[in-house]
Amino acid sequence: MRAMQVVELGQPLELREVEKPTPLAGEVLVKVHACGLNFGDTLVIKGTYQEKPQLPATVGMELCGTIEALGAGVEGLHVGQKVGAYSGFGGLADYAAIPAEICVPVPDEMDSLDAAAFLVAYGTSHVALDYKAQLQPGERLLVLGASGGVGLTAVEVGKIMGAEVIACARGAAKLELCKAAGADHLICSETEDIRDVVKSLGGADVVYDPIGGDQFKAAMRACNPEARLLPLGFASGDVPQIPANHLLVKNLTVIGFYWGGYVRVKPKVLTDSFATLIDWYSAGKIKPHVSAVHALEDANAALDLLRTRKATGKVVVKISAG
Structure with a gap:
């Protein structure tokens, strides 16, 4: 089968012919229809992501496909069923063998491109704002990097x-x-002062930040007492150092958040979130914004859209029909 792999850190992915996997006990074999790309994929390629795979490695954190085979002991899923999954790795390939417990049934009304663009972006935002920050109706939410894959959600x-x-x-x-x-309310980060505009609107109660750097610092200075700040990525390349005395003065709470970590430590948080989000999708409340679709062999060009921050919403690689 075909797979786009990291062979050497910091170098473009290589399209390689590799052996089709066989599902182990507790796994399913999925024929991949589409793979949603994430900024984390670019960090995996650089070798700076939280999790470092053994090389050569197939990247691609989230996928949608059809189950072709079940490993021993798998229950509740069946061959021919369409599923989505946050696999962490392996999505940029014709097939992937993944744990059955992380598979989410995809409803008939959701196409594969939407499903592949759905889990990480919406899952990250929903768990961050609901489970972690406990955002309340009427509170003021500041979203940095708001046009990106997770920011828009x-x-x-x-x-x-x-x-x-x-x-x-x-x-x-x-x-x-x-x-x-x-x-x-809208703020142009190129021409406007984030702190001044947010304070003029009454201050922020929750800050959602995939950017880091100077934008995080400006947002923190615009927070109301008892505000919660969610640093969940550093697309600027600058990890801000947070002065504890500033937190003390306003009783601020900084909430560390790594969505993917819940796959291992508390997967029910993710499955509960997915159930809510799929209900919202079915009710027409949300729909992924897919700004670009590329073929598997063009995955490097697709990833460049994320590296250069030219993408809006999600970038998806289409691998097969389905």
Whole structure:
């Protein structure tokens, strides 16, 4: 089968012919229809992600496909069933053998491109805002990087949860996308002072930050007393150092959040979240914004859209029909 693999850290992926996997006990073999790309994939390729695979390694954190075979002991799933999964690795290939417990049945009304763009982005935002930050109706939510893959879903999820949403992004076109997703207020990070604008709107109660760097520092200074800050990525390349005395003065809470970690330590958090999100999708409340679709052999070009921050919403690699 075909697989796009990291052979050497820091180098482009290579399209290689590898052996088709056989599902072990507790696993299913999935024929992959589509793989959603994430900024974390670019970090895996660089060797700077939290989890480092043994090389050569097939990347691709989330996928949608059809089950072709069941490993021993698998119950509740069947051959021919369409599923989505946050696999961590292995999505950029014709087939993937993945644990059955992380598979989420995909409803008939959800196509494979949507399903492959769904789990990480919406799952990250929903667990962050609901389970971790406990965002309440009427609170003011500041979303940094609001036009990106996870940022745009945070705008949508925040609105569904009843928050007043401030979206911060670069340029008029990206801000229009945020407005269409339901943002109440818009901030251009290129031309406006985040702290001044947020404070003029009444301050932030929750900050959702996949960017880091100076934007995090500005957002922290615009927080209301007892605000919660969620650093969940550092797309700027700058991991901010947080002065504890600033937290003390306003009783701020900084909540560390790594969505993928729940796969191992508390998977029910993710499966409960997915059930809610799929209900929202079926009810027409949310729909992934897929801005680019590439073929498997063009995965490097697709990843470049994330590295250069040219993508809005999600970038998906289509691997087979389904």
